[in-house]
Amino acid sequence: MVFSSLFFLFYFLPATLAIYFISPQKLKNIVLLIVSLFFYAWGEPVYICLILFSALVDYILGRLIEKYRRSQKSKWLLVSSLIVNIAVLAFFKYANFLIENINVIFGIELTYLNLPLPIGISFYTFQTMSYIIDVYRGRVTAQRSFISFAMYVTLFPQLIAGPIVRYELIESQMKERMINFAQFSDGVRFFIKGLGKKVLLANNIGLLWVEVESTALSELTLAMAWLGIIAFSFQIYFDFSGYSDMAIGLGKMFGFEFPRNFHYPYISRSIAEFWRRWHITLGSWFREYVYIPLGGNRKGPIRMYMNLLLVWMLTGFWHGASWNFIIWGLYFGILISLERAFLQKVLNYCHPIFQHFYFAFFILIGWVFFVFEDIKMGWQFLGVMFGIGENGLINPKFFYLLFANAILLFIAFVGSLPRPQFIENIVQRNTFIEAFIYFVILLFSTAYLAGASYNPFLYFRF
Incomplete structure (x- = not known):
């Protein structure tokens, strides 16, 4: 089940809210547990056992670690927990990747496991x-x-695709949470905004990327390739940030305050700044639990660059069991290392327009590595983007796609920027205008879902 479905919007969510709010305070956690398991079972009932196993193991080991905190046992209990968690993740997400590479290296034919990936297991x-x-x-x-x-x-609000909510952020809210009208209303606004991002923007501009991606390489021109990857960059942003907004909004409706996961990443002026604004909770997780424990930047520049490359390789591998994701992660690791070494100092002397151009150029190349699991296809697509071969610059199909999607591209561009302060002031002062805007977004999103067959969710596989 996904948030951008009619069943969720008009059956699951209203029923869950009704049951939750009529339940006494001491039963609210168990109500959320039951409906969350139902939500998860809707797509993969067999993997309920897996997620409950993970919860049980870490619940028991967490209690034991606290009990033996002052002894050596706590370290071994910690290691045991990490081994179990990493082993489960590796088995279900990376086993086939390992088998595939063993088969290629040694020329054998080990059988693939062909297990479906448990939804949300990485999160x-x-x-x-x-x-x-x-x-x-x-x-x-x-x-x-x-x-x-x-x-x-x-x-369930953050189970499928985050944001990654660390326990310390909601520890007190799990014990007792009070919901007022302002918080609930704020949650509704977040949810509708995210739904509009996902349904009205990501889904529609994703069709442009599908059209370009499905074009035969011999018919793909330089301009079409750039148009396509720009469309994909908007699709993945509105798809994932929309889902995160919906998750944050749902959390507010149930009394939780989840951390922000996106902060207008496409206004960045460097790659490092982009990753401070994109998938914020994942970046903070790797910084807190991998980069800093490895020594961070405290043990000299060589060790720092090695740590950066390792963290970014793991970040890429976290996104998927494929070499293109590892290349994608290392690509950003190298760019960020170069910025740390000297490039950021050079950028600081440049005009902001050049800084934005630099960022946009390299981020679009990065999305090519991300979207093409077939590395050969990715390199061929990049070749077309840089005019390698005889594909040409422009053809009539490019103009057709550009003019047919010009308004959508403009809306996506504007939608990826912060709202000007004067518009923010007008909306905040007039609650009727604000309510009308959100009503229209909900109405059009519902109408789209009622008739659309294209409703993917890109981060579902992670």
Whole structure:
């Protein structure tokens, strides 16, 4: 089940809210646990056992780590938890990747497992790992109630694709949370805004990318290739940030305050700034639990660059079990290392327009590595983008696609920027205008979902 579906909007969510608000305070966590398991089971009922297993293991080990915190046992309990979590993630997400590479290297034919990837496994595994590490560090108190801990792990608003909500951020909210009208209204606004991003922008501009991607390489021109990857960059942004906004909005409706996951990343002037604005919770997770423990920048420049490359390789691998994701991660690791070494100092002397151009150029190239799991196809697409071969510059199909999608591209561009302050002031002063805008977004989103067959969710596989 996804948020951008009619069943979720008009059946699951209203029923869940009704049951939740009529339930007494002491039962609210168990209500959320039950509806979250139902939400998860809608797509993959067999993997309920897996997510509950992960929750049970880390619940028990968290209690034991706290009990033996002052002894050597706590370290071994921490290691045991990390091994279990990483092993489960590796088995379901990376086993076939390992088998494929063994077959290629040794010329054998090991059988693939062909197991479906458990939805959201990368997200909830990272959450339980951060919980265990924080218990070991003494930053949080081990949760006493298994019901409450299992609710945290399976909480449906952020289960499928984040944001990655670390336990310490909502520890107090799990015990007691009060919901007022302002918070609930704010949650509704976040949710409708995210729904509009996903349904009206990401889905529609994604059709442009599909059209370009499905074009035979011999018919693809330089201009079409750039137009296509620009369309994909907007699609993945509105797709993922829209889902994150919906998750944050749902969290508010149930009394939780989830962290922000996107902050207008396409206004960045460097690659490092982009990653401070894009998928913020993932970046902070890797910084807190991988980069800093490795030594960060405290052990000299060579060690720092090695740490950066390792973290970014892991970031890429986290996104998918394919070499293109590893290349994508290392690509950003190299760029950020260059910015740390000297490039950022050069950029600081440049005009902001050049800084934005630099960022846009390299981020679009990065999306090519990301979107093409077939590395050969990705390189061929890049070749067309840079005029390698005899594909030509422009053809009639480019003009057709450009003019047919010009308004949508303009709206996507404007939608990726912060709203001007004077518009913000007008909307905030006039609640009727604001309510009307959100009503129209909900109405058009619902109408689209009622008749559309194209409604992918790009981060579902991660």
